[in-house]
Amino acid sequence: MKFPGQRKSKHYFPVNNNDPLLTGLRPEPVKTSSYIAGIDQILVDIEAKVDESLISKYSLMKGNSTLIDDQAAHNLYTELQNEQLISGEFAGGTIGNTIHNYSTLADAKSVLFGVMSKNIAIGSYAYRYLCDTSSKVDLNHLQPVDGPIGRCFTLISDDGERTFAISKGAMDQLSPEHINKELVQGASALVLTAYLMRASEGDQMTAAALQAVEYAKQANVPVVLTLGTRFLIESDPQWWRDFIKNNVDVLAMNEDEGQALTGFADPLLASEAALELCDLVLTTAGPLGLYMAGYTEESLKRETTHTLLPGQIPEFNRYEFSRPMLKHICEAPLKVYAHIPPFMGGPEVIRNTNGAGDAALSALLHDLASNDFHKLNIPSSSKHLNHGLCYSSFSQICKYANRVAYEVLAQHSPRLSRGLPEKEDSLEEAYWER
Ligand SMILES: Nc1ncnc2c1ncn2[C@@H]1O[C@H](COP(=O)(O)OP(=O)(O)O)[C@@H](O)[C@H]1O
Numbered sequence: 001m002k003f004p005g006q007r008k009s010k011h012y013f014p015v016n017n018n019d020p021l022l023t024g025l026r027p028e029p030v031k032t033s034s035y036i037a038g039i040d041q042i043l044v045d046i047e048a049k050v051d052e053s054l055i056s057k058y059s060l061m062k063g064n065s066t067l068i069d070d071q072a073a074h075n076l077y078t079e080l081q082n083e084q085l086i087s088g089e090f091a092g093g094t095i096g097n098t099i100h101n102y103s104t105l106a107d108a109k110s111v112l113f114g115v116m117s118k119n120i121a122i123g124s125y126a127y128r129y130l131c132d133t134s135s136k137v138d139l140n141h142l143q144p145v146d147g148p149i150g151r152c153f154t155l156i157s158d159d160g161e162r163t164f165a166i167s168k169g170a171m172d173q174l175s176p177e178h179i180n181k182e183l184v185q186g187a188s189a190l191v192l193t194a195y196l197m198r199a200s201e202g203d204q205m206t207a208a209a210l211q212a213v214e215y216a217k218q219a220n221v222p223v224v225l226t227l228g229t230r231f232l233i234e235s236d237p238q239w240w241r242d243f244i245k246n247n248v249d250v251l252a253m254n255e256d257e258g259q260a261l262t263g264f265a266d267p268l269l270a271s272e273a274a275l276e277l278c279d280l281v282l283t284t285a286g287p288l289g290l291y292m293a294g295y296t297e298e299s300l301k302r303e304t305t306h307t308l309l310p311g312q313i314p315e316f317n318r319y320e321f322s323r324p325m326l327k328h329i330c331e332a333p334l335k336v337y338a339h340i341p342p343f344m345g346g347p348e349v350i351r352n353t354n355g356a357g358d359a360a361l362s363a364l365l366h367d368l369a370s371n372d373f374h375k376l377n378i379p380s381s382s383k384h385l386n387h388g389l390c391y392s393s394f395s396q397i398c399k400y401a402n403r404v405a406y407e408v409l410a411q412h413s414p415r416l417s418r419g420l421p422e423k424e425d426s427l428e429e430a431y432w433e434r
């Protein structure tokens with residue numbers, strides 16, 4: 001596994017090197033690896049630039065992700081094709097993107113649960129999905145189904161807003177029996193999206209996701225939830241607050257979803273409120289950059305050397321050099337916050353914001369899995385005396401998540417085609433040492 005953190009070679013933890021100084025610490029040859037498990041509705045994104053009239057014509061709500069029936073999907077696809085509006089077709093799905101990006105960044109295994117068409121024709125969407133997914137993502141546990149995978153019409157209006165129309169195909173047919181307990185319980189984290197909770201009657205996706213959560217909780221595997229879209233949360237915020245409180249350790253959201261969940265438009269206050277429901281929060285805020293909020297042990301707090309930032313919580317980033325911990329592990333839990341503006345102010349040209357939030361989450365997952373990898377291979381390291389949740393500090397994870405989001409903004413697809421450069425040509429080392 002490649003290591004995140006300060007992106008200089010010395011910070012890539014050299015577990016594969018035969019350093020004689022480490023032999024006492026590591027009597028066994030390295031044989032254990034960590035991985036992330038995820039569940040998703042398997043779908044491809046069909047991206048098109050459209051006029052807003054098309055969005056209302058198909059009774060879609062701008063900015064939302066709406067399920068559409070087969071007839072509407074047929075009509076929409078035909079219209080997009082006839083008008084030559086389709087600009088790209090990519091493997092998608094919030095968790096599929098996140099897991100793929102995780103494996104690409106970490107150069108390490110992950111496991112994806114979902115469905116896949118039994119019979120796959122070359123060139124079909126199912127074929128494309130498989131081709132566009134990193135070979136490090138283990139797809140052997142997908143449930144074979146008779147129908148097609150889902151399609152997500154990603155309609156981009158002039159102001160850049162994305163409206164999703166989902167033709168579900170067989171994507172919600174995943175059944176609880178196809179969730180491999182051992183694999184979930186051996187993972188460094190289980191990652192889910194709120195979209196999994198809206199399966200229609202007769203579809204088992206929601207039951208499958210809840211089964212996986214149960215397995216994860218039995219084995220103390222952190223459950224990570226990303227909120228998907230604010231409309232889903234707005235429909236019943238109390239249900240979501242209860243769900244998160246009872247099941248989720250790490251929450252990822254954007255500022256709109258944060259407002260829907262907590263009532264706070266300010267991303268910092270929304271993050272603080274969400275911290276009452278879970279242990280670690282990643283809140284992306286578009287051109288404002290991103291925030292993290294979490295807990296650390298009071299006696300282990302580390303003060304930042306960066307400028308103390310003003311905000312609704314004054315000087316909120318004071319302890320951003322601390323490492324995130326689960327609240328219940330801390331004797332005296334201290335709330336910690338961090339923020340970072342967009343990497344280099346954002347790309348010169350934003351090709352597509354699709355998947356930027358998922359990309360930020362994949363960086364956080366990479367840091368979390370690296371911590372487990374290190375713990376599995378060097379359990380005696382002083383790093384693990386205090387049971388940190390992540391390998392790096394809040395501040396460092398923010399930088400990394402921000403850098404990865406930038407990479408996705410600068411390309412068309414929500415999925416990375418390669419890991420980050422080992423050395424930042426544009427910045428030398430300055431950004432990471434700041
Ligand atoms: N317009 C923008 N300019 C600069 N950076 C941006 C912009 N939009 C997004 N980003 C970067 O991408 C990250 C995730 O984007 P965001 O739009 O908040 O996620 P989501 O896709 O979940 O809504 C942000 O935290 C920021 O780092």
Ligand SMILES: Nc1nc2c(ncn2[C@@H]2O[C@H](COP(=O)(O)O)[C@@H](O)[C@H]2O)c(=O)[nH]1
Nearest residue numbers: 041065092093094164195354355356357358
């Ligand atoms: N699993 C599902 N994924 C969905 C759904 N609607 C949209 N999406 C995916 O979201 C990403 C974009 O993520 P974002 O963080 O930029 O908002 C895109 O690739 C879509 O495939 C859904 O109902 N289920």
